[in-house]
Amino acid sequence: MDYEDFTPDSARRKRNQLVSDGFTIVPGVLGDPLLSELQSWSQDVFERVPVDPRYRYQGSDIHVYTPDRWQLMDREATHQHFSDPIVQKLLDQPEQKQACIDLGLEDVRSAGGGLILLSKPAFGPPLYWHQDFMNWNHPEAAAPWPTKIFLSYYMSDTTRENGCLRVIPGTHRRRIDLHDVLPNAHTPEIQAIDDLDHPIFADHPDSIDVPLNSGDLIIADARLLHAAWPNQTDQRRTLVLAWHDVFSFPQPPSWWEGEVPDVIRDFEPGGSFESTRTPSPYLPR
Numbered sequence: 364m365d366y367e368d369f370t371p372d373s374a375r376r377k378r379n380q381l382v383s384d385g386f387t388i389v390p391g392v393l394g395d396p397l398l399s400e401l402q403s404w405s406q407d408v409f410e411r412v413p414v415d416p417r418y419r420y421q422g423s424d425i426h427v428y429t430p431d432r433w434q435l436m437d438r439e440a441t442h443q444h445f446s447d448p449i450v451q452k453l454l455d456q457p458e459q460k461q462a463c464i465d466l467g468l469e470d471v472r473s474a475g476g477g478l479i480l481l482s483k484p485a486f487g488p489p490l491y492w493h494q495d496f497m498n499w500n501h502p503e504a505a506a507p508w509p510t511k512i513f514l515s516y517y518m519s520d521t522t523r524e525n526g527c528l529r530v531i532p533g534t535h536r537r538r539i540d541l542h543d544v545l546p547n548a549h550t551p552e553i554q555a556i557d558d559l560d561h562p563i564f565a566d567h568p569d570s571i572d573v574p575l576n577s578g579d580l581i582i583a584d585a586r587l588l589h590a591a592w593p594n595q596t597d598q599r600r601t602l603v604l605a606w607h608d609v610f611s612f613p614q615p616p617s618w619w620e621g622e623v624p625d626v627i628r629d630f631e632p633g634g635s636f637e638s639t640r641t642p643s644p645y646l647p648r
Contacts, residue, residue, distance in 0.1 A: 392456075401518060406599075423481055454473055493590070495586075515583075524592075
């Protein structure tokens with residue numbers, strides 16, 4: 364299915380999948396000329412920027428910002444952090460905005476005004492299981508709907524052979540045993556693990572592969588456990604990812620018909636909650 368074939372019924376199914384499974388795919392959202400421009404631009408970046416060994420499992424950790432956001436940051440550009448107008452082009456891409464509207468993703472706003480380039484080089488190792496949510500002490504962690512999502516595109520078709528995405532559906536709202544053995548995502552502790560037989564790389568029985576075509580939009584809840592297979596080919600596999608906040612907490616989506624947890628219904632703004640990547644009791648078994 365291409366994006367032009369997207370119907371209200373399919374949009375509702377995919378919205379329900381995002382809520383229940385923690386991810387969904389909207390095919391064919393990003394096309395030419397922007398897709399080709401991003402492919403060429405990202406390839407050029409990785410020809411210039413060496414991969415830091417600390418990020419060997421991610422493949423890279425390059426943050427690129429809109430020029431407006433970069434001016435506010437007032438910092439020196441490096442290989443890992445810089446600005447480029449192409450970021451604004453992606454954030455403003457009309458089909459992406461329309462897909463979010465069709466799915467009922469209200470008040471979508473860029474988290475930080477940038478994107479992240481993640482590229483698994485030829486014959487690169489797998490990416491470990493992890494989740495990226497950083498607000499587990501806050502009542503928003505208990506939300507049955509997403510509050511932080513990534514919108515991302517692969518620059519080439521992905522398969523298990525070149526390191527496609529893997530997810531464990533439902534783990535954004537349900538704690539499993541794997542949560543108990545995972546170091547916090549992207550920390551020196553998890554980066555230092557050298558044993559590919561470690562549970563952080565395991566083929567979990569509930570995991571599924573998520574192969575995608577270039578230009579397909581994948582949307583996922585930050586709380587979802589996800590990983591990626593190793594790249595067993597001689598070609599680089601690149602991902603362009605942008606974080607977004609969605610919905611205006613503590614208000615539920617306008618379409619929400621389920622229960623609202625007491626901790627959200629009784630929430631009063633103004634409290635202080637320490638940021639943490641470690642899941643809290645808001646993630647029940």
